[in-house]
Amino acid sequence: GAVVSQHPSRVICKSGTSVKIECRSLDFQATTMFWYRQFPKQSLMLMATSNEGSKATYEQGVEKDKFLINHASLTLSTLTVTSAHPEDSSFYICSAAPGQGQGYGYTFGSGTRLTVV
Amino acid sequence: GEDVEQSLFLSVREGDSSVINCTYTDSSSTYLYWYKQEPGAGLQLLTYIFSNMDMKQDQRLTVLLNKKDKHLSLRIADTQTGDSAIYFCAESSSSKIIFGSGTRLSIRP
Numbered sequence: 001g002a003v004v005s006q007h008p009s010r011v012i013c014k015s016g017t018s019v020k021i022e023c024r025s026l027d028f029q030a031t032t033m034f035w036y037r038q039f040p041k042q043s044l045m046l047m048a049t050s051n052e053g054s055k056a057t058y059e060q061g062v063e064k065d066k067f068l069i070n071h072a073s074l075t076l077s078t079l080t081v082t083s084a085h086p087e088d089s090s091f092y093i094c095s096a097a098p099g100q101g102q103g104y105g106y107t108f109g110s111g112t113r114l115t116v117v
Numbered sequence: 118g119e120d121v122e123q124s125l126f127l128s129v130r131e132g133d134s135s136v137i138n139c140t141y142t143d144s145s146s147t148y149l150y151w152y153k154q155e156p157g158a159g160l161q162l163l164t165y166i167f168s169n170m171d172m173k174q175d176q177r178l179t180v181l182l183n184k185k186d187k188h189l190s191l192r193i194a195d196t197q198t199g200d201s202a203i204y205f206c207a208e209s210s211s212s213k214i215i216f217g218s219g220t221r222l223s224i225r226p
Contacts, residue, residue: 006159034213043205043218044160093159095214106214108152108160 002028004096006109013084013116021079021112023094029074030096035067038091038111050077084116119143121217123206128223135193137220139206142187146208149182151191154203154219163191163204198224 003026013019023033031052036044048069049057056069066088068080077096081088093111123139141149147168152160166173166180166189173180179192189208193200201224206217 044216046213046215049213095160106150106162108162110159111157113157 002097002107004094004107004109006094006112008112009110010113011115013114015085015116016083018080018082019084019114021081021092021094021114023077023079023096023109025075025096025107028096030077031074033071033077033094033096034106035069035077035079036093036095038093040091044093047079081114084114086116089114089116119208119210119215121206121208121215123204123217123220125218126221126223128225129196131196131198131224131226133196135191135196135200135222137191137193137204137206137222139189139191139217140187141189141206141208141215141217143208143210143215144187145210146187148209149180149189150205150207150209150214151178151180151189152205152207152216154205156202160205193222196222196224200224 005024007022033050035047037047038044046059047062050069050071052071052074058064071077091111095106095108097106120142129135150165151163153163154160164175164178166182177194181190203219203221205219207214
């Protein structure tokens with residue numbers, strides 16, 4: 001079945017630095033990828049929809065200059081947390097699906113635990 | 118906007134059936150999903166149901182959909198310790214998925 005690989009699985013960085021998280025679809029092409037953020041014991045909050053070859057669509061309240069999304073190819077989307085601060089510490093998860101992502105085709109990565117110290 | 122709600126906790130005895138309930142508000146939902154998340158891991162799609170279906174069964178899992186009441190349930194038969202996890206209900210009507218808050222299922226001996 002469809003596999004989505006997300007790296008790194010865990011990262012600790014110093015406050016003020018930037019961190020890049022990669023999301024790859026291994027056996028299918030993903031026109032659309034999604035980035036979620038999950039706080040402890042809470043649900044997944046959609047941050048943005050990443051579209052190959054075009055700008056990402058950010059959800060209300062998500063700072064596009066802080067969370068940079070690049071979807072340069074049909075198999076790779078990256079999320080860069082710029083000038084990270086402790087409040088950015090969270091679990092970030094990507095998902096991808098073939099085509100426009102409708103229906104049962106969503107596959108999730110294993111997540112990235114970001115800790116900003 | 119769209120909203121998906123589910124209870125936060127459920128505790129069942131090993132071997133019993135677990136029933137996790139979910140309600141949603143979007144009447145134009147096309148697909149409804151159940152995802153499983155184990156500690157520190159991503160989400161695993163357990164099953165999904167198309168909005169024109171009432172029921173779907175897959176081995177120990179049974180999904181019931183009451184579209185009129187916008188109610189979705191997941192029944193896990195013969196619950197095992199390995200079923201301990203957080204279960205997320207989700208719906209989609211376009212290209213994005215809206216998740217519920219998750220139900221933490223714990224199994225007692």
